Each structure stands twice: as C-alpha cells, then as structure tokens.
Amino acid sequence: MATSCIKFLLLGALLLVSLWIVNAQDEQVYIVYMGSSQNDRERDSVLSNHVELLASILGSEEDAQSSLVYSYSHAFTGFSAVMSKAAAAALSEKPGIVSVFPDPLLELHTTHSWDFLDTQSGISAPAYSPSGDTIIGMLDTGIWPESPSFSDGGIGPVPSRWKGVCMGGQGFTCNRKIIGARYYKGVGSGSGSSARDSHGHGTHTASTAGGSLVNDVNYYGLAKGNARGGSTTSRIAVYRVCSEQGCLGSDILAGLDDAIHDGVDVISVSLGAASVFQFDFASDPIAIGAFHAAQRGVLVVCSAGNDGPDAYSVVNSAPWIFTVAATTMDRDFQSDIILGNGKIYKGEAINFSNLSRSDMYPLVFAGDIAANTSSSEDASNCYPGSLDPQKVKGKIVICSNGDSISKRMKKAAVQSSEGKGMIVVDEVGRSVASNFGSFPSSAVSDQVGAEILSYMKSTSNPLATILRTVTITNYKPAPSVAFFSSRGPGSLTENILKPDISAPGVNILAAWIPNNQSTDIPAGGKPSYYSFESGTSMACPHVSGTVAFLKSANPSWSISTIKSALMTTATAVNNVGGPITNDSNMNASFFDFGAGEISPLRALTPGLVYETTGEDYLLFLCYLGYKQSQIDTIAGVGTNGSSWSCPSDAVGSEKVSNVNYPSIAIGSLEAKASASVTRTLTNVAGGAHADSVYQLSVQSPPGLDVKVSPNKLVFSQTSPTITFHVVFTATEAANKGYSYGTITWEDGTHTVRTPFAVNVS
Incomplete structure (x- = not known):
C-alpha cells in the first residue's frame, strides 16, 4: 500500500477532467458563499433565509427546500443546492453574495518519523506538562475506531468545552480518544452512512496526528518500533468528507463549519485540488473554510499536493493555511x-x-520479449498485455518506467505470465518503497539499471535473484524532498512563499484498516492494522499533530504564534550537516520544502514570533484586488458596528510581500531596482528573556544586496514588539530568476530564521 495515495491522486485527476457533478437535466450542485456568519443568529433563522433566497430564484419554497443540500451557518454562511447554470448566474447577482461556483470534486493528496524529527532537532525534550484537552479535527475518509492507535487507556474525561457529537453510524463507537464523528451526504462520503473508514487514508492520517502510543508495531516484520502520533494526549474528532471517489467541496465546507463549531483546536486536511484546477480564494472550499477557522482561532493545516516536482504545482496556498x-x-x-x-x-x-x-533465474529485458501484437516500447514498460507469456514464464523481468503505468500494474503484467520476479528501473520513484507483497520485486536507479543490462550483454546466460526486504536505519542523507511533493511558487500569488514547511511523508507506517482482500499480505499472513503510505497527505498530519503538541504545552499561544514558531525553528540541513536536497540530489530551495523540516522540540522555545493578524489577511485580499464590498461580506465587517477599509492605494500584488508572514517572497524585482518589505517580531520568551538583545546575520546570494534596519533588536518588558525593514536590491551581477537566502536573529539562546525568495526579472 506504499503508494496507494499517489495512485489515488491519479484517479482523482482523471475524475477532475469532467470536474463537476452534473445530472441529466444539466443541473448540478452549486455552492453559494455569503461570507462571515453572525454569531447571534439562530441556525433555523439562517436556514429559513437561505431557503427564501433560493426560492426567489427557483420560484417556490418547495422547490428551494428540495434542491437544498447544505445550509452553512456556524463559522460562515452560505448554502449548497442543485440548480441550473442560469439560476446560479441569477443568484450571484443578489446582494450579500460573495461567490457562486460549481461543487468541485477534490482529491486526497508512524513508528520512526517522530523519533527522527526529535533526533534532527539536536536537543533534548524540555520539561513541560502537556494538556490532554487539545482536539484535532480530521477531515478525511473517516476512521477505523477499533485500531489500537485509538485506544483511550489512561486518557481523562472528554473536555467540557467540546460541543460535537458522535454521529458515527451503525457499529461505530466513540471513546475518550475519538470524541466525535460525523459523516456527510454527498458523493464524497461514498459507501454507507457511517464515519467508518473504508479506504484507510483517514485512519492513517488520524493516527499520525494524534494516535496513542502502541508498543511493538511492525508491518510483517519491517520497521519494528513503537507507533505514536505527534500529540498522544490529544483527542480526535472525525469528519468523513471523502471516499475513494474523492471529496466534494460542499461536504468539505460542511465538515469545516461543523469542526469549528464543535471546538477543535486544529484541523488537518490532507486533500485539495489538482494543481491544474486551482480555484480563486473566494471559490475554493478549503480556503473559504480555513479563513473563517482562522477568524475563530483554529489553524487549518493542509497538504501541498502530490504534483511535484513541477514548479507552480503547490495547492492550498492561501496565507491563512x-x-x-x-x-x-x-x-x-x-x-x-x-x-x-x-x-x-x-x-x-x-x-x-x-x-x-x-x-537464480534467467534475467530478461521486457523490451526484448514483446507479444506479437505489442511494440517493444510498450513491452519495455511492462504495459498490461504487452509481454509474451512464454518468454516471461520462469524469468525475472527488467521493466522500464518511462510510462504512466504504475508499478502495481507492471507487477500484474509479469506475475500473470508466471514470471519469477521483476526489477523496475525508476530513477525518481524508487525513493518511495512500493509494496509488492510476496512477489519478488525491487526498484533501482538508472545507473544500476544500466549496469544490470550491461551484465546481461556480457553473458549468454544472465541470471539473478531478488531477496526479501530488510529495514535499514540511520540512512544518509536525510531528509530530502520527496519527488512527488508539489513545489512553489504559488500560481495565485508569488509574493507569499509556499509551501510553508515540510515533514516526513515517505514510507510512513501508521494505522490502517484490516483488509482481507489486500494483495499485499504475505503468504500465510493476516490483515495488518498498520501499513506504509507516502504522500503530502502523510506529511500534513505530522504538522497537525505538532500544532496540537505545541498548543497543549502553550495553551495561550495564538495560531500565528504556533505557525511562526514552527517556521522560524525549522531545519534546512540534513543528518550529515549539508543542505536538504531534492530527488535529483541537488540542493533544494525554499519553494521545495518551505522554511525547512519541522522541529517540534525547538518550536517549544522560539524566542520571537511573527504575529500574522486578521487585518493582514484582509490587506492580502485588498492587495489582490478584491472589492471592498466582497471583503466586508467575507470578514463580516459592518456587523455590530465594526468598520474597516482597504487603504486607498491598496491594489497591487507586489504589496502582498508586506503581509507580516514568517517568510518573505518577492515575485518580481527588476534588475538594478530595489524592493522594501517590513516585518514585526514579538518576544514570547518571557521570564529572564523578556529583556534580550538579538543580533542580525544575513545570508544572501551573489548579486542580491540585502539591507536590514535596525541591525539589532532590543526587547524589554515594556517593548515586546519591534518592527524592522528589509531592502532588497538587484545589482548588475544578479542572476535572473529566483535566488534564496535567510535573515536570522540570535540572542545566544534563540535562533529566529526567516527564509526569503526573490525573483529578479
């Protein structure tokens, strides 16, 4: 199952070719987004208003009620309903409507990973008293509640502030670990009326984020160790919004609305649009829900996507995500x-x-044993039906990887013809260990593949064997960026550096659903409650769990404090002391891995943080050209006598660089020109470190002059917040394109590192 979530994304991409769910009458589900909700309004009143509004377009209240799918009223307001394109267009003209858009089908994007992160931090765990009251909301395919990872042994009563329900369906039971469960009614919830996971993805991510400690876990003898989540004392609330078919935007919005209302502290979302189908922020269900979560102090953590290593492939790129x-x-x-x-x-x-x-068995190259009806090119890639069964039988077959055919399909092509084993030459994808079950198979680099083919030519009787997998620990260098991980810059704006951060997402062992039909089970083995998975889907819950861990240790920290703490303390070096590399063994950039790989222990004591406020997010919308009326509705400006306006000269995407973010990105800087940005830091160290002096160091690339003022920050109990300015100047020696560097503040105890990316045009 090691790459099933990547295959799942390929299936989702095919589904997204006809992106919307449409019925025979050319009607489909549309989402109507109406901005921030007013907390003092009763849900029944909101529902009544939504029905009345819809009836004004459809002609009657009866038609409106029958077409309504969801009414959203907790954190934001709006609804989803079945209607024609003409009706949707008419509705979009109504006052108070931010956007009307078709219901999109989005796609889903351990025993050792947490130990590795702790080792990479280079420090011992400080003394702290974690709270058992933090709650992680999981929007995914559901959960397998019987997994040992969700045992509630030793966990106290459910937090009194919890407002959710256990709507798990027949045979589903909550406990003091899984304290809430909901499922939703769209195509995204798939099989049955239950929060129970029928895919495995949601169970895997939930146990990675907040699973209890389970001793002596392994996958049929591999990766032996203790399994745990990032915050073992946290509670889990499950919102099943996805199935194998994908995740409907209307379900996602309902899940986000419920999770915010129920009282979760962090929401983990390992799903999103394919990079070729990105949405405007006001038409993106995840961006909409995450904005209103941030308004209410709930951090939404999302996967970056699995469309790497192409640039501009990162999704979920709003600054509040x-x-x-x-x-x-x-x-x-x-x-x-x-x-x-x-x-x-x-x-x-x-x-x-x-x-x-x-x-030892005879070794053959697949391209040399094509069936009469197939080309040697198809055969070399072990395309199903392309091989001559008589020439495959009893042999180990070498397959190329120059096609989109999965390794699982290549295995089926060789195994069905009674081959003895398979070697796949895959320079990039070999870093993800594919699961071949009992069938002898292995993946090698292009160089090794060439050497094996050279051996074949050197003898009239080439032979080979493939041995059972063994676990290798302390592998070096690590970490490196996974080949599939989506890369920045963001396609909607290049002036926010995305992705934000990175975490382990390759060959992660975590809880799974016991599946008797699995072809990956070794001969004589029983279904496993744990399995390997790879994807940014697996990286995301590492960060979600860490957010819950930090919140439990520092309950008063805001979501921007936590986000900043993780970004400014992240590590950009590997376990041999060199820079983090990519799949081509070249130095990776901040658009590959964000500020670096998370360091949970270091993030406990960040020293200084960047507080990105709600006003920053409103300015972001101003800079991108959203109308004042849209922003007022989105943010709820004007309710309860509040007022806020965009600056008179606000429009200009380059101004996004001034949002008080823990990283800096300048999407375009002309040669010999300068760009200025401003940042504000807040001292959260307290105690003896409330009065502290931070010295500056700048690492900048050749040709890019970076001036920071002041060059020393003096904090005191009466001055805990200081603003500094940065001027970037592209000299004659500057190379065109993106270049990268860091601005670092240190006081002898804390190191606050801010990455930057500047595009010289």
Missing part, C-alpha cells in the same frame, strides 16, 4: 538484487520474497 510539503527520513527499505556474477545491487521495495541467494 499552513501548507505542508513532504520529505524523506533516515529509514530505507532495501531489497537486494544478486546477479549470476555475484554482484549485489541494493534496490528499494517492500517485498516478502521467498527466494534465497541460490535461487
């Missing part, structure tokens, strides 16, 4: 390939081969 990229860790799954000449190559895979060193 915490966007997470995926990295590797220092554990590898090695399956050795032994050739007839005695040479051994280390491949990457999860297989439970029963072959021994002496079990």
